[in-house]
Amino acid sequence: MAVTTIRHSLPCTKCGYDLEGLEARGVCPECGTPIVESLTARLDASTARFEDMPNPRRVAGTVFLGSLGALGGSCILLALLIDLVAESTGTTELRTAVTPLRNTALVTTAIGFLGFALVLPWRREQRFMRAKALGTVGFLAWCAAALVDVSTVSTTYCALPATLVLFAIAPLLRALAPRSRAYRNARATAQRVEGLLLSNGLAGGASATALFFADAPDLSGLTGTLRAIALAAGLLTIVGLAYLVLNAAWLVRASLKPLLSVEETFGRPDSSKPG
Ligand SMILES: [Zn+2]
Numbered sequence: 301m302a303v304t305t306i307r308h309s310l311p312c313t314k315c316g317y318d319l320e321g322l323e324a325r326g327v328c329p330e331c332g333t334p335i336v337e338s339l340t341a342r343l344d345a346s347t348a349r350f351e352d353m354p355n356p357r358r359v360a361g362t363v364f365l366g367s368l369g370a371l372g373g374s375c376i377l378l379a380l381l382i383d384l385v386a387e388s389t390g391t392t393e394l395r396t397a398v399t400p401l402r403n404t405a406l407v408t409t410a411i412g413f414l415g416f417a418l419v420l421p422w423r424r425e426q427r428f429m430r431a432k433a434l435g436t437v438g439f440l441a442w443c444a445a446a447l448v449d450v451s452t453v454s455t456t457y458c459a460l461p462a463t464l465v466l467f468a469i470a471p472l473l474r475a476l477a478p479r480s481r482a483y484r485n486a487r488a489t490a491q492r493v494e495g496l497l498l499s500n501g502l503a504g505g506a507s508a509t510a511l512f513f514a515d516a517p518d519l520s521g522l523t524g525t526l527r528a529i530a531l532a533a534g535l536l537t538i539v540g541l542a543y544l545v546l547n548a549a550w551l552v553r554a555s556l557k558p559l560l561s562v563e564e565t566f567g568r569p570d571s572s573k574p575g
Contacts, residue, residue: 305567306321314337342559362435369465371544373446379402434465466493
């Protein structure tokens with residue numbers, strides 16, 4: 301039966317040998333692994349429901365660079381923490397860590413900017429255009445924050461570009477997620493970015509309110525609590541961003557080994573494409 305012949309490039313899961321042109325019921329001529337194993341790894345019944353996307357690899361690359369930039373950008377918060385600890389304990393040696401952290405934030409946010417500016421494909425579709433605009437503006441503003449001296453004000457300000465960047469990443473992540481089985485099974489898509497938006501907003505909001513009331517001596521209890529909330533929410537955001545980078549790496553992996561449909565793999569019965 302012609303239908304069981306593999307008509308699409310399909311590397312063997314074990315040795316990578318291209319199984320195109322072989323019978324699906326056979327074994328890999330190089331390593332003897334049943335071809336069905338390689339098929340189960342790549343064939344996916346839900347490919348028909350995937351969104352049409354011009355270049356999933358570049359979109360996945362953008363999500364990866366964007367989340368990496370966001371994680372790196374949050375080094376500003378760590379720099380502030382170290383600075384505050386150095387000040388309150390009088391250990392000036394700690395301050396040597398501040399500049400490298402700021403530089404890390406500067407470089408990674410620049411990478412995030414390039415991701416949205418160059419890697420994300422141009423497309424006349426509102427979702428993509430909005431992601432490009434929010435991502436580039438967000439990372440530019442974040443980059444600028446890494447250029448000034450680390451302070452509570454400049455760190456609080458970072459919550460704003462972080463929000464823009466998260467809003468840029470969210471729709472791309474949602475569009476890509478079904479293409480990765482691992483990601484789909486983890487059911488981690490939209491909720492995670494929403495959680496990040498929440499913790500980031502809480503950190504920025506609490507810190508800004510604390511700054512606003514900083515000069516009111518009778519409110520020192522309140523500002524102390526707000527600062528503690530901001531710090532906890534900020535650190536929670538960093539952990540969430542680290543997860544996002546890992547998830548983005550999964551999506552990049554999935555985009556390099558895209559799932560195949562039955563039609564793609566075995567060809568159409570009449571072996572001629574319509575239109
Ligand atoms: Zn093989």
